[in-house]
Amino acid sequence: MINWYPGHMFKTKKALTDQIKLVDVVLEIRDARIPLSSKNPDIEEICKNKPRIVLFNKKDLADVEKTEEILKKLPWPEGVYYCLVESKATGGIKEVWNIIEKVYGYYKEKWSGKGLRPRPLRGMVVGIPNVGKSTVINRLLKRSVKTGARPGVTRGVQWIKLSDKLELMDTPGVLWPKLGDMEVGLKLGATGSISDEVLPVIEVANWLLKILYPYRKPEFFNRFNLNGSENLNEIYEKIGRRRGLFLRGEEIDYQKVALVILKEFRQGLLGRYTLD
Numbered sequence: 001m002i003n004w005y006p007g008h009m010f011k012t013k014k015a016l017t018d019q020i021k022l023v024d025v026v027l028e029i030r031d032a033r034i035p036l037s038s039k040n041p042d043i044e045e046i047c048k049n050k051p052r053i054v055l056f057n058k059k060d061l062a063d064v065e066k067t068e069e070i071l072k073k074l075p076w077p078e079g080v081y082y083c084l085v086e087s088k089a090t091g092g093i094k095e096v097w098n099i100i101e102k103v104y105g106y107y108k109e110k111w112s113g114k115g116l117r118p119r120p121l122r123g124m125v126v127g128i129p130n131v132g133k134s135t136v137i138n139r140l141l142k143r144s145v146k147t148g149a150r151p152g153v154t155r156g157v158q159w160i161k162l163s164d165k166l167e168l169m170d171t172p173g174v175l176w177p178k179l180g181d182m183e184v185g186l187k188l189g190a191t192g193s194i195s196d197e198v199l200p201v202i203e204v205a206n207w208l209l210k211i212l213y214p215y216r217k218p219e220f221f222n223r224f225n226l227n228g229s230e231n232l233n234e235i236y237e238k239i240g241r242r243r244g245l246f247l248r249g250e251e252i253d254y255q256k257v258a259l260v261i262l263k264e265f266r267q268g269l270l271g272r273y274t275l276d
């Protein structure tokens with residue numbers, strides 16, 4: 001599963017570290033369902049001491065109470081801010097702009113101390129695959145349509161001006177997730193940050209079912225017509241029969257059932273969960 005990791009990781013880290021030198025603030029996107037496992041372990045090193053806004057995206061799919069509990073326990077050094085967002089809708093984006101105001105205030109003071117005129121902050125969106133980097137950019141863009149978002153080129157990089165206080169590098173930076181232990185890999189797989197093509201999908205779905213079952217969410221039981229007394233095999237049987245997922249004859253296609261479980265989990269159809 002991690003054969004492709006080292007070479008790409010090294011190159012990406014180097015490129016990102018160079019790009020981040022051009023920005024004033026980093027917008028790091030993580031997944032609210034896996035607030036810890038969606039963190040790139042090198043983020044602090046890559047960002048050096050730049051102000052950073054960590055956006056826990058896909059709030060609508062997470063067990064918000066549990067995620068908030070986890071976040072409250074983490075150390076949040078000065079200059080690092082966080083908030084939960086739902087970038088497909090409007091949830092939490094106003095809070096992001098409030099944090100941007102704070103960071104802008106910090107820079108304005110710094111610039112004025114050096115006799116420099118204020119300018120929009122330069123920001124860059126970074127995060128592991130599929131956490132919603134592009135969606136967040138679009139969300140922030142929507143709010144700034146009125147102010148006329150237009151790309152400009154400074155220091156060989158395209159910037160999109162979102163407001164008088166923020167412009168963003170037009171392409172987000174992809175970070176590699178930490179694939180240190182098996183459980184983190186399973187969480188990343190379940191939430192879709194690792195593609196199904198390289199995943200043992202049945203293993204991931206089995207692991208996910210063991211988490212979802214004891215949660216006892218009605219969405220999960222109703223969706224698959226389960227009564228709560230089934231074992232793993234019976235869950236596959238029931239889903240496979242109801243959805244007509246057969247290999248040949250009456251033999252259940254476990255692979256397809258696993259993919260249905262993962263897909264519907266990722267769409268939030270089985271309820272809201274936090275896996276960390």
Ligand SMILES: Nc1nc2c(ncn2[C@@H]2O[C@H](COP(=O)(O)OP(=O)(O)OP(=O)(O)O)[C@@H](O)[C@H]2O)c(=O)[nH]1
Binds near residue numbers: 060061127128172
């Ligand atoms: N439910 C929900 N889905 C979201 C949210 N934000 C993004 N998505 C979905 O998550 C998927 C990935 O979003 P992208 O914006 O393409 O993510 P990305 O990080 O740019 O992805 P890569 O380019 O693969 O690295 C898409 O299907 C989005 O519609 C959200 O807040 N809630």
